[in-house]
Amino acid sequence: MSLFLSPSLSPFLSAELKLIPSLLDTFMITGRYIRFEENKGLVYARRFGCQQATGDVVLVLDSHVEVKPGFLEPLLHEIEVNDKALLSPIFDFWDTVEMKTSSFDGAPLGFDYYLQWHLLTRPKSDRPLEAPSIMGGAFLASRNFLKNVDYFGKGM
Secondary structure, X not given: OEEEEOOOXXXXXXXXXXXXXXXXXXXXXXXXXEEOOOOOOHHHHHHHHHHHOOOOEEEEEOOOEEOOOOOHHHHHHHHHHOOOOEEOOOEEEEEOOOOEEEEEOOOXXXXXXXXXXXXXXXXXXXXXXXXXXXXXXXXXXXXHHHHHOHHHOOOO
């Protein structure tokens, strides 16, 4: 596991982030904690993280995403079947307006004429769905696939 973070302007959050290396040790998680000296933005951090990954598979979960036990195994199976798949798990996320967790059921995202995104109706199926896009804050892909698409491209 690797964790890549940009600094925050909040002194409270900066103090909390200093606890992460000891938490990784406490929970016996093999990982690296990398903190940029300056905020380079979300896309840069994700690209950098994917480039630095050493495993066969890369999992990206934003801090507001909460997953449940057993979420990973079906995704890993799909990557075994198709290593060019870009998968998004079904997950809960922290709703900062309502201050509670809300569920995301894996509905695919689509776009209207004005390129506004909308959740599409999810058909009843246990199989992965093909969709034109996914939520960017939670996805899994093979490292080789990410390398072949230039880690989502330098221009993003």
